[in-house]
Each structure stands twice: as structure tokens, then as C-alpha cells.
Amino acid sequence: MVQRDSRIVFIDFGSCGVYTSRERNIWRQFSYYHEQEDVGRMVQSAVALLEPLPPIDIDELSKRLENLFWENLNAFKSKYTQWWERTSARVWIKYMELAREYDAPLALNTLRMIRSTLMYETVAARLFGRVDAFKEHRKYLKTAGKASRRRVRKRVQNFMFKGPSPDDYRSFEQLLDMGNRTMYLAQRWLDQPPFHFSMMVDKFVYAVSVMLRTMITFVFFTLGAAFLVLGSHLVRPGPSGHTIWSACQEVLSWWPYQLLVGFNLFLSIRKIMMRLFDKDVRTNSTGLT
Numbered sequence: 620m621v622q623r624d625s626r627i628v629f630i631d632f633g634s635c636g637v638y639t640s641r642e643r644n645i646w647r648q649f650s651y652y653h654e655q656e657d658v659g660r661m662v663q664s665a666v667a668l669l670e671p672l673p674p675i676d677i678d679e680l681s682k683r684l685e686n687l688f689w690e691n692l693n694a695f696k697s698k699y700t701q702w703w704e705r706t707s708a709r710v711w712i713k714y715m716e717l718a719r720e721y722d723a724p725l726a727l728n729t730l731r732m733i734r735s736t737l738m739y740e741t742v743a744a745r746l747f748g749r750v751d752a753f754k755e756h757r758k759y760l761k762t763a764g765k766a767s768r769r770r771v772r773k774r775v776q777n778f779m780f781k782g783p784s785p786d787d788y789r790s791f792e793q794l795l796d797m798g799n800r801t802m803y804l805a806q807r808w809l810d811q812p813p814f815h816f817s818m819m820v821d822k823f824v825y826a827v828s829v830m831l832r833t834m835i836t837f838v839f840f841t842l843g844a845a846f847l848v849l850g851s852h853l854v855r856p857g858p859s860g861h862t863i864w865s866a867c868q869e870v871l872s873w874w875p876y877q878l879l880v881g882f883n884l885f886l887s888i889r890k891i892m893m894r895l896f897d898k899d900v901r902t903n904s905t906g907l908t
Contacts, residue, residue, distance in 0.1 A: 621746065625746075627746075636727065639728075642668070642728055645664050645667050646732070650756050650757075652664060653753050654757060658685050658692070662684045662688065665684050668725075669718060669723040669725065671724075673721070673724075675723065680717065680721055680723075683717060684714070684717065687710060687714070691709070695753070702748035705744055705750070706741060706752070707740055711733040712737075714733075715733065822894055826894065829887050829891055830887065830891070833883060836883065837880060837883070841867055845866035845870050848869055848870060849862075849866040
């Protein structure tokens with residue numbers, strides 16, 4: 620309701636929800652990137668709200684969201700837009716249409732947020748056509764930041780001058796437990812690393828040797844074919860004018876030879892890939908795997 624002194628009063632809280640920490644952070648990031656006009660990050664935040672995603676074309680969905688957000692930013696910045704164009708109604712309606720088109724699930728909290736946003740933004744824009752919802756959100760974040768700063772200062776002062784509270788001891792105990800767990804995982808990783816560098820070196824040496832053999836074979840056959848071409852030109856009557864380099868260029872221009880070289884290169888790469896993805900097998904001192 621709008622009272623006579625232009626105060627907006629909320630009278631119905633029948634449809635309410637509770638954000639998770641992840642959802643709250645995503646919405647904060649979305650508003651921040653809107654302020655920075657970073658459409659790429661806005662798209663990432665909008666896609667994160669749809670996770671877990673079904674098998675879809677992420678690039679196509681991101682491109683369509685990017686176009687949608689650019690249109691919204693231009694509408695907010697323009698001085699000639701209507702009041703309804705300065706709300707996020709079109710953005711969220713189109714966002715829900717895209718989610719339905721790609722069979723991407725929308726969380727109940729996201730639907731409630733979109734519904735409430737459409738309601739209060741529409742009312743605010745009808746009362747004041749130049750209102751900027753994102754600017755008002757930045758004011759709220761600034762006030763919330765000041766309140767957080769006061770709480771942190773108060774807790775630090777209490778810790779320094781009144782001593783730690785029981786909650787501080789419990790937090791300190793949790794921090795120590797996390798440190799011990801981290802040290803254990805680090806020690807385990809060092810004792811049994813997921814990548815065995817000796818075997819990786821062996822695979823690298825194998826890949827280099829295969830490529831060297833392929834290059835030597837290529838050079839050998841190219842020079843051999845070039846000498847044959849050069850010899851055929853020399854036995855012909857008349858001046859030849861051919862050199863070994865021109866003969867090599869002529870050999871390389873033959874499509875059957877190019878096909879042969881390409882096939883040989885394909886086989887070499889296949890050998891290397893099979894060796895790289897081969898399962899590592901270690902042996903102990905008794906020779907057992």
C-alpha cells in the first residue's frame with residue numbers, strides 16, 4: 620500500500636523463502652556485475668542459478684542471455700525509455716522462457732525472487748519513472764557493509780579487552796581441526812602423489828622419440844623421391860635447371876604423397892595418445908605389479 624505521505628507499506632508476506640549462502644552470493648555478484656556493466660559475468664551468474672544443468676548447448680544459451688542483458692543495460696542508461704522498460708520485468712520473463720526452452724530447472728527460491736522483484740519494481744517504477752533498482756540495491760549494500768564493519772569492530776574489541784568468549788574457543792578448536800586435516804591430506808598427497816613424474820618423463824621421452832622417427836622418415840622419403848625426380852630430369856635432353864630444393868618442392872606438391880605423409884602423421888599421433896593415456900603400472904622391489 621502507498622500511504623498519503625508517500626510511504627510504501629508491505630502488508631502481505633504470505634510467499635516467503637530463505638536463501639542459501641550460495642544463492643545469496645550469486646545474486647550479489649549479479650547485481651555487482653550489472654553495476655560494472657560486465658555482461659559476461661552477469662551471464663555466468665545467471666547460468667549458475669540454473670545449475671545443475673541438463674545436457675544443453677551452454678554457448679548458445681550464454682549468447683542469448685548476453686544479448687538480453689545488453690538490451691536491459693541500454694534501456695536503463697537511456698533517457699528516452701518508458702517506465703516499464705526501466706524494470707527487470709522483461710529480463711526475468713525472458714529468462715524463465717529460456718529456462719523452459721532448455722529444460723533447465725529453476726529453484727523455488729529463484730522463482731520467488733523473480734516474482735517479488737517484478738511486483739515491487741513495477742510499483743516503484745509507476746510511482747517514480749526514473750527509479751534505478753540496482754542503484755537502490757547498491758545503497759542497501761553500502762548500509763549493510765557499515766553494519767558489518769561495526770559488528771567486526773565490536774567483536775575484535777571484545778576479544779582484545781574482555782578476552783575470548785566460549786564461541787571464540789569453539790571457533791579456534793574448529794580452526795585447529797581444519798589445520799590438522801589439511802596437513803594430513805598434504806602429507807598423504809606427498810606420500811602417494813596422483814601423478815608419478817618418473818612415468819610422465821618416460822611417456823614424454825616416448826612421444827619425442829616417435830615424433831623424431833616420424834620426422835626422420837619424412838625427410839628420408841622426401842629426399843629419396845626428390846633425387847628420383849632430379850635424376851629423371853637429368854636424363855632428359857636439354858637443359859634441366861632443377862635443384863634438389865625445387866625437386867623437393869615438386870614432391871611435396873603431389874597429393875598422393877601429401878596423403879601418405881598425413882596418414883603416417885596420424886598413426887604417430889595415435890601411438891603417442893595411446894601411450895599418454897595408458898594406465899601407469901608400478902612395480903615393487905619383488906617385481907610384482
